[in-house]
Amino acid sequence: xxxxxxxxxxxxxxxxxxxxxxxxxxxxxxxxxxxxxxxxxxxxxxxxxxxxxxxxxxxxxxxxxxxxxxxxxxxxxxxxxxxxxxxxxxxxxxxxxxxxxxxxxxxxxxxxxxxxxxxxxxxxxxxxxxxxxxxxxxxxxxxxxxxxxxxxxxxxxxxxxxxxxxxxxxxxxxxxxxxxxxxxxxxxxxxxxxxxxxxxxxxxxxxxxxxxxxxxxxxxxxxxxxxxxxxxxxxxxxxxxxxxxxxxxxxxxxxxxxxxxxxxxxxxxxxxxxxxxxxxxxxxxxxxxxxxxxxxxxxxxxxxxxxxxxxxxxxxxxxxxxxxxxxxxxxxxxxx
Amino acid sequence: xxxxxxxxxxxxxxxxxxxxxxxxxxxxxxxxxxxxxxxxxxxxxxxxxxxxxxxxxxxxxxxxxxxxxxxxxxxxxxxxxxxxxxxxxxxxxxxxxxxxxxxxxxxxxxxxxxxxxxxxxxxxxxxxxxxxxxxxxxxxxxxxxxxxxxxxxxxxxxxxxxxxxxxxxxxxxxxxxxxxxxxxxxxxxxxxxxxxxxxxxxxxxxxxxxxxxxxxxxxxxxxxxxxxxxxxxxxxxxxxxxxxxxxxxxxxxxxxxxxxxxxxxxxxxxxxxxxxxxxxxxxxxxxxxxxxxxxxxxxxxxxxxxxxxxxxxxxxxxxxxx
Numbered sequence: 001x002x003x004x005x006x007x008x009x010x011x012x013x014x015x016x017x018x019x020x021x022x023x024x025x026x027x028x029x030x031x032x033x034x035x036x037x038x039x040x041x042x043x044x045x046x047x048x049x050x051x052x053x054x055x056x057x058x059x060x061x062x063x064x065x066x067x068x069x070x071x072x073x074x075x076x077x078x079x080x081x082x083x084x085x086x087x088x089x090x091x092x093x094x095x096x097x098x099x100x101x102x103x104x105x106x107x108x109x110x111x112x113x114x115x116x117x118x119x120x121x122x123x124x125x126x127x128x129x130x131x132x133x134x135x136x137x138x139x140x141x142x143x144x145x146x147x148x149x150x151x152x153x154x155x156x157x158x159x160x161x162x163x164x165x166x167x168x169x170x171x172x173x174x175x176x177x178x179x180x181x182x183x184x185x186x187x188x189x190x191x192x193x194x195x196x197x198x199x200x201x202x203x204x205x206x207x208x209x210x211x212x213x214x215x216x217x218x219x220x221x222x223x224x225x226x227x228x229x230x231x232x233x234x235x236x237x238x239x240x241x242x243x244x245x246x247x248x249x250x251x252x253x254x255x256x257x258x259x260x261x262x263x264x265x266x267x268x269x270x271x272x273x274x275x276x277x278x279x280x281x282x283x284x285x286x287x288x289x290x291x292x293x294x295x296x297x298x299x300x301x302x303x304x305x306x307x308x309x310x311x312x313x314x315x316x317x318x319x320x321x322x323x324x325x326x327x328x329x330x331x332x333x334x335x336x
Numbered sequence: 337x338x339x340x341x342x343x344x345x346x347x348x349x350x351x352x353x354x355x356x357x358x359x360x361x362x363x364x365x366x367x368x369x370x371x372x373x374x375x376x377x378x379x380x381x382x383x384x385x386x387x388x389x390x391x392x393x394x395x396x397x398x399x400x401x402x403x404x405x406x407x408x409x410x411x412x413x414x415x416x417x418x419x420x421x422x423x424x425x426x427x428x429x430x431x432x433x434x435x436x437x438x439x440x441x442x443x444x445x446x447x448x449x450x451x452x453x454x455x456x457x458x459x460x461x462x463x464x465x466x467x468x469x470x471x472x473x474x475x476x477x478x479x480x481x482x483x484x485x486x487x488x489x490x491x492x493x494x495x496x497x498x499x500x501x502x503x504x505x506x507x508x509x510x511x512x513x514x515x516x517x518x519x520x521x522x523x524x525x526x527x528x529x530x531x532x533x534x535x536x537x538x539x540x541x542x543x544x545x546x547x548x549x550x551x552x553x554x555x556x557x558x559x560x561x562x563x564x565x566x567x568x569x570x571x572x573x574x575x576x577x578x579x580x581x582x583x584x585x586x587x588x589x590x591x592x593x594x595x596x597x598x599x600x601x602x603x604x605x606x607x608x609x610x611x612x613x614x615x616x617x618x619x620x621x622x623x624x625x626x627x628x629x630x631x632x633x634x635x636x637x638x639x640x641x642x643x644x645x646x647x648x649x650x651x652x653x654x655x656x657x658x
Contacts (some may be wrong), residue, residue, distance in 0.1 A: 205353045212359035217410045219362075226355075240355070250508045251361065253414005255472055262357060314359055320472040322411030322506065326358035333352075 004097050006051075009333040026317040033130075042313075043184040046093055049083040049147060049190025051176045053100075060141060060149040066195050068174070070156050072202035073231040073305075075229040080135065082192065084180050090148035096137040098152045099124035099189065101172060102161050108177040108189035119157035119302055126179055126189070133157075159299035162199040162233045200232035203287070203296070220271035222313030228287035230296040230306040235336040236313040239294040240264070251322025259327055264312045266291075271313040282332065283312045295336035301306045343497045366409040366503040367418055368513035369474070370494040376400035380467060380476045389482060390490070390518025396627070397436055398482040398551035405464065407475040407503040407511070418504040419464040419477035422453035426516075427495040435500050446484030447622055453502060477503075486555050486621035489521040524554035525609070525618070525655035528631075537638045544585075544635030550609035552618040552628040553627070558656040559617035560606040562586070565650040573644025579636075581649055586634045593635035604654065607632045617658035 008244035051062035057080050070076050079144045080100065082099055086092045101111035102121040111122035118133040125134035137152035163169045173194040206227035215221060263274035266286045276283055286294050287308040296306045347388045373391070382404065384393045393399030403423065409415045424438035424447035438449035444460030452457035464479035490496055496516045503511045529547035537543060548571035552558055568578035585596035588608045598605055609630040611619045 038517060060548045130566075130600055136395065208355055210355065210357040214355070216362040217364055223650045236379045243354075247357070247359070249361065251415050252417070254412045257359075287528060312357070314357075316359065316361060319410045319414040322409075323362050324358055326356055328354050328356045331353040331355050331565055 001099070010284070011138050016309065029319075034042060040090050042091075043182070045185055045187060046084050046086040046180045046182045047191055048178050048180060048187070051080065051082050051083045051098070051178055052056045053176060053195050054079050054081055055195070056153065061144075062151060064193065064195075067164070067198055068156070069198045070160055070200055070233070072154055072200050073158050073204075075155045075157055077153060078260050079153055080134070080137075080176055082150045082178050082180075083143065084150060084178075085147040086182050087146055088182065089145055090142050092182045092184075093139075093148060093150075093180065095111060095181055095303055096128045096150040096152065097124070097128075097179040097181075098137060098154075098157075098192075099126050099132075099177050100133060100154060102132070102169060102172050102187045103165065103175050103176075103194070104172040108175065108191065112179075118302055119159055120161045123154050123156065125152065137269075141286045146305065157229060159305075160197055160201065161298075161307070163196045165200050167197075167199050167234070177194040178313075198232070199216050200334055201234045201236055201335045202230075202232035203236050203238055204229045204231065204237060205331045210312055211292055212314050215314070217316055217321070218318035219294060220313065220315045222271040222274060222311060224310040224312040225270055226312065227307055227309050228285065228296065230287075230299060233298050235297050236333050237287055237336050238285045239332045240278065240285055240335055241282040241330045241332070242278050242280050243330060245280050247325040247327040249321050249323045249325035251324075252324040255317070255320040255326075257317060257325045261317070264310050266308070268311045271315055274311065275278050277328065282330075284334075285331075362413060363415075363505060363507045363509055364410040365509040366407050366425075366505045368405050368501045368503050368511050368512040369408050370404065370500040371421070371444060371499050371514075371515045372404050372408035373517045374402050374404060374618050376402050376480065378402065380404050380406070380478075380631075384515075385517040385519075386515070387518060390520040390524060392520045393483055393487075394485050395522055395524035396485050398484060400560065401483055402477040403461070403464070403499060403501070404467070405477045405479070405501045405503065405513075406470070406474055409476060409503075409505050410446045410473055410507065413469045413471075413473055413475040416475055416503060416505050416506045417508075419479070419501065420448070420450040420453045420455065420504075421464065421479050421499060421651075422459075423460060423461065423481065423497065423499055424449045425495060425519075426453065426498040429495070437497070438498070446486055446624055447488050450481050450483070453481065453500070460562055475490075476569060478596050483519075485522065485524075485553060486627075487519055488620075489555050491517045491521055491556075517557070517603050521556045521646075521657065522554035523558055523655055523657045524552070525555040525560055526551040526553060526559050527560060527653040532634055534636050537636070539638055539643070540640040542635065542637045544596060544633065545592040546634040547589055547590065547631040548634065549629050549631050550618070550622060552605065552609070552611075557617055557619050558655050559609055559658055560607045561606045561654045562607050563601070563652045563654070564600050566603050567602050569647040569649040571643045571645045571647035573646075576644040576647075577639070577642040579639060579643055579647045581651075582636045583639070584634060585636075586632050588630070590633045592633075593637055596633065597636050600651070605651070 017272040042134035054062035112126035140149040140151040242259040260277040262278040265275035372384035439453040452461040467476040467478040475484040564581040582599040587597040
């Protein structure tokens with residue numbers, strides 16, 4: 001019994017020794033080998049999560065402007081905020097480009113790139129366009145690990161086409177599209193959102209005072225030009241309405257001059273040929289781009305505002321008046 | 337909602353401008369269309385003192401008259417600021433007198449100048465006032481004057497009385513016009529007594545030194561004549577003879593009876609009232625304060641006998657233009 005027990009002890013001991021040797025050998029083998037593991041992650045295209053037009057400088061939570069109102073006679077800067085998502089992480093987004101265009105011009109491609117810039121209907125920085133009225137979009141902030149907001153500063157012109165219900169493009173909208181680039185790919189132009197551009201009615205009557213100067217009794221004068229300049233984005237004309245039926249004369253005991261002694265017309269004619277007599281009712285001044293248009297058509301030139309002259313004249317009564325005679329009239333801009 | 341928003345915005349943006357048109361009317365000088373002298377109190381349609389319808393006036397009081405001027409100003413009658421007038425005797429003989437003698441600050445002279453032409457207030461013509469307007473561009477102005485009875489008549493051809501008017505507008509532009517009128521000759525003298533009473537006298541006595549003052553009115557040189565209505569002074573004593581009117585004498589100097597130059601008679605004889613010794617008549621008044629006067633002296637001699645009672649005779653004294 002004792003011998004069996006000793007044998008078992010020797011056997012176990014030998015076994016342990018063998019195992020130990022094996023472990024030592026295994027350890028020696030492991031230390032002497034190299035092994036590489038790798039994985040290739042698929043690139044996913046970025047997507048456009050949202051686009052909105054906001055006033056400049058606001059946080060990305062800014063309310064989206066659905067009815068934009070521009071300035072009457074000055075450019076107005078706005079921000080286009082673009083939220084993009086890339087499953088590969090927002091850091092994978094490399095560039096965002098955007099275009100704002102009136103929908104009727106034929107799709108986003110019609111307003112992309114360097115040849116498609118127009119204050120009336122197209123603003124863009126697509127394809128690295130730098131003169132399209134949209135500054136290069138810049139990273140604004142991250143949202144989670146896969147999304148980020150990019151901000152694109154756009155400078156909208158005062159003559160930008162209106163699309164509101166009373167405008168000539170009432171069936172259209174302004175679209176904001178974007179192209180998104182990540183490190184590997186880019187999207188096509190994607191329509192992000194729309195907004196309406198509100199009609200802005202604005203005209204300037206070029207003079208607050210028409211002074212005919214010194215005139216003799218019975219004399220006539222014509223050819224006093226006043227320039228009407230159209231601002232905003234509406235077709236417009238102006239009306240003139242005398243605030244009194246007479247020009248009041250301050251000569252002692254002087255009679256007054258009926259305002260209808262003042263005439264005006266669109267052509268630079270002699271007094272007798274001026275088409276309209278001033279009165280206390282509103283009458284069209286007929287500023288016009290082309291003969292017989294009878295209105296100024298909203299600006300389409302990139303460089304100049306539409307303008308036209310009307311010509312005023314007066315006839316002094318042959319008797320009964322003296323001093324300085326004057327009257328005030330009200331000029332109204334009227335949408336056409 | 338969109339439409340509403342648009343309308344509101346459009347209204348806000350609709351620009352209302354005011355525009356003042358003005359013109360300065362060139363001043364036109366006023367004109368005097370009518371200037372005339374009329375009797376006081378008449379209307380502007382009055383018949384003026386021209387030609388044969390000259391001013392006669394009173395022999396020895398002032399005569400009120402009105403100068404009417406119709407002024408037009410194409411700038412309107414309200415532009416007429418003032419009207420003035422000079423009324424003067426335009427003469428060459430014996431002295432040249434024109435407007436310059438009766439405009440600037442001239443004082444009134446009853447003989448030849450009445451004026452407010454320079455705005456003076458002591459020139460004999462009151463400030464002209466608006467009488468009424470006529471239409472839009474004309475107005476009548478009236479200026480009143482009191483003509484002195486001694487104002488010169490048109491007796492030195494080619495002399496004439498001239499109305500020279502000037503109208504001002506609010507900017508001091510002026511218009512002038514003239515017209516003429518006639519001042520008639522007015523002959524008027526006063527013989528200072530209707531009765532010469534020599535009083536109680538003795539037969540053969542003489543008396544002298546009875547003075548009678550002759551006063552010249554009107555505007556004419558003048559003298560007076562005296563003519564007895566009878567050759568004798570009729571005496572009412574019972575059976576008395578009469579006294580020949582030639583027993584009365586008269587002269588211009590206060591002499592004794594014998595030196596009185598002229599015997600009374602039934603023919604006209606000059607009394608020789610005179611404004612200067614030897615002139616033989618009275619020159620018309622030129623003094624602003626007093627009328628010309630002179631005395632004639634009468635005397636009488638009573639016959640030595642044959643007369644009694646009160647003796648008297650009537651005579652006719654006549655003023656004669658000279």
